[in-house]
Amino acid sequence: MIATPASGSVRVAARAAADVPIALRCVGLVKRYGDVIAVDGLDLEVHTGECFGLLGPNGAGKTTTIEILEGLNTPDAGEVEVLGRRWATDADHLRQRLGIQLQETQLNEKLTVAELLRLFRSFYGQGPTVGELIASVGLESKRDAWYGKLSGGQKQRLALACALAGDPDLLFLDEPTTGLDPQSRRQLWDLLAQYKQRGRTVMITTHYMDEAQVLCDRVAIVDQGKVIALGTPVELIASLGAEHVVDFALAEGRTLPAVDALTRLPGVRRASVQDNRGTLIVSHLHEALPALLASVADADAFTLLTTHSATLEDVFVALTGRQLRDT
Structure with a gap:
């Protein structure tokens, strides 16, 4: 369904999917920093098993929104429901079911890849073995290398492996391929496609439009803390x-x-x-x-x-x- 607001801008509304379970929902989300409104009454629904993209320029409110959904930040107003639960009452349960890759990850430079993944794996009651995690991101040759000796792309892949350590039902990725070379980006795309094929849910923020078109089932374009367009990549492009x-x-x-x-x-x-x-x-x-x-x-x-x-x-x-x- 395509709707055109009175302002003349184009907006695409997502089709209803009543038969698809909701993995993530927020209603009326607001976050202020002094006089700055970072998130301004934002509503979102992410369906189970889809890759959902949050797009927009720097300062649009993407990272603040995703941090609230991850339980790392507290909204000033609005409601958040993750996997049918709420952070206020079910934080411990949710942390066992989520995987999070932050925009920037800093780990101990004198720990090896295997040691870091062993540490992250210990946080969860279930998940892949350390060897399986290393293989999943193609870091077998760096198993015993110190974190401080890894390239930028290798560090990004290790951060993703850490996010996958608990075999999460819902994976948050904030600008996961920034700074990666084209080959590393493609490897990450393939890994996410395999993850999604298992019925898992991904929420991703990115500045790369080719990435969004390849990975995302639906995208929301955010500007000044509001959703200004929502739909599949094909629907949004067709709306032009x-x-x-x-x-x-x-x-x-x-x-x-x-x-x-x-x-x-x-x-x-x-x-x-x-x-x-x-x-x-x-x-x-x-x-x-x-x-x-x-x-x-x-x-x-x-x-x-x-x-x-x-x-x-x-x-x-x-x-x-x-x-x-x-x-």
């Missing part, structure tokens, strides 16, 4: 009403056409201009591109002219006018 995006820029001293003029070009659904750069969201690229070139008249004026298929990042830009990586 267009398949392609054209980015262009003109040489210094050249004037871009006005937004109204760009919007009236054939095949263009939406247009925006910032500084000396413009973006067109188009439904018919074969019509829009020649029309854009004609509107500028001098093809040599372009210093940038690229096209790409619409992505989740384009959805966010259409909603907020900002890039997902803006701070």
